[in-house]
Amino acid sequence: VSDPRFDNAVSRFWDAVARGEPAGSGDLDPALAETVRRLHAADDAPGPDPTYARRLREDLMHATTLPVPLDPTRHPMSNGRAAPRPAWRPALPPTKGRRRGALAQLATAALLLLTLAGVYASFVRPRPADDRPAVVPAAVASPDASPAAGGPEVLLRTALLPDRGAGGIELDFWRGAIAPGGRVNSLPEWAAQPGVHVDLVLAGTMVVRADAPIEVVRAGAAGAPETVPAGTEVTLDVGDAAIVPFASAREYHNPGEAWVELLGAFVLPEPWAPVDLIAPNYVVRPGNLYGTVPAEDLPAGPLLLTFGRVVGDAAAGAPTKLAQHGSVEWRVPEPHGAGTPPAGETSRVAYVLTLVPMDDLLLEAMLGEDDTLPEPFNLQLWFGSIPPGGRVAVAADYFRDAPATNVEYVLEGALAVRVDGPLRVVRAGQGGPTSPPESIPPGTEVVLAAGDAAVFPLETAFELVNPGQTPVRLLGAGVLSTDFTPVAPGYVFGPYAFGQYAALPPGPIKLTIRRATLVPGAVAPAPAAGELQATLAESPQSGAGLARRADGALENQGQEVVVVYVLALHPTGQGAGTPTGGMEAGTPAP
């Protein structure tokens, strides 16, 4: 029987033998020590066949695999046992016993194994200093990693300029219909109410006439509206939308023999008079949504309205309202009795309305003497993400040669942050982006939600964890040391853009991050005197339409709406920053 007093002695002796160190048996029974030595000396297990080893390596280098579903309540090591074994049948070189049926296994594997898209779709690339162009438009042209990827099918995207102050809005969103031959007229009591009425044709043909100009967005016109003069009839086909002043006197007519199916919305600035919002002959399908969106969810200014469609399992569920700082998302299912689905079955189609401010201040933070501000520096923005359960742990010496002030802004999901140094947090739900930051004691973990941001120095130990079940999507920003190569252990690094500057003037500096929505032809103003900027487009494809004008303003010369994030430093001391180069955009190389 083993004596527990000697358990550790055996262990220490074995460790020394394993390391190849000459080890005396010490207190250990010499016979036991000899047994351990003999075990190592007698190890005669054969090595792998070289052909097998080479083929397996090739397969692994090209394998597509299914990420392990993480369950944080289980063992912290995701070691493969959490997944059903058949899912891990790889396309391996068949051994003799496995050759029969190997084709079937491969076929099964091909069906079961999916790509590690979230992780392996983002890559790193050295950034040689000598290939930097002198001036590059501050936009990203990248085929992947857009935070907006994978969302609903966009049916309509249009800018709204509701005449509103700092108040909220009354929002209504519905599936509607007009019977064959039916006519719908606006109500007289609507005449005093500002706001807009939006209708998009899902089926049939509809004729609209109003005593005010109508903005018409045609299907496939990618957001570019045409203006129909007051008093002129306009015919809308499937996919077309009409945006009409709510106060206008107007008529909607279905000249066809089938029902016109519609997706409609009222966007009415507060205060609004609680009048009847349903006109006679206008059929509102079940499942409509209405209510007030408070001002804190939707800052003042122009709004971008989007109608979208979701099809499949994701469409299931009751009507829902989601709101967070800077965006509103309402969803209604395709109602029964409207063609799909048959009564009693789960809806396979849902419609989504989103409203986001076209110029939204996401974060404002003061940087001072306590912050790391290297010179020269890159003012940089990037998209990042961490998969569910993912963890990024950085030791204190990891960035010792790369001092920087780092910002992580949560676009979507949740992020747990722990920093062994100064950490400031700005929460969207506690006063908004301009509220004074909350100082977090070193070593304390905080969990950030969408709209929250963390500011901390890179050259200290820190840990980022995604505690959620969905990827956390981040907008990273920083005042970074120049000429670094991006490496992302556990952090999926997406497209980025930066501007390079030599120095900042002394004194406090205000850092801001804004999200601007530029409709075709729109211009974002040039940086103010002394202001330093980096700009990153949300949609890489549409970002290609952005151009920097001679005066420094950013213009959307494309045909699609472009959402851009603008990181800016506003020196509050004397003088301005000294640019050393132009703006540069980039995408992690595959």
Place this chain on the structure above:
Amino acid sequence: VPLFRRRPLAWDEATPDEELVGQAQGGQREAFGVLYDRYLPRVYRYCYRLLGSREAAEDANGRVFLNALAALPAFRARSFRAWLFAIAHNVVVDDLRARRADLPLEAAAELHDTAPSPEEEAIAVLERCTILALLPRLAEDQRHVVALRLAGLSAAEIGEALGKPRNAVDGLQHRAVLRLQALVAAGARPGAERGRVR
């Protein structure tokens, strides 16, 4: 986190495992290839020792590395080596259990002790001149600890791989060595009473 480093995207023999993992997590599949090159022989031999045939070892070894590749984005352990062998351990255990499940019912009655007789042990020792021929006579958890030891893991890493506290690993390996010592003695004297040192 920007995670910018001055260090170029390159590696050599001295590049730590966890740095290679970070690069692989960042999309550098070839960094995983370096880890594969580094650990293939040890993982393969580990599988071979416990499964007993080249064919089974190749099958299990392939699954170990594919599982590791798939789970890499979620790597959170301190030691990659311990994490990799935790995967290997689970694959091997699954295979051993599957073998038992595949046996017909009439064979189940013989499952209580599939180890060779003392005479067979002695012959094996003489034929192979190796103490390793006696590994099947160890209790399963002892056998796994010894196999992980032979794969080069420290006691601490074995604890991490098996999810056992350090003192439990120490006890298991101590009892395994005692058992092997006794079995060697029994092999030199065929007919010695089995199980005396259990």
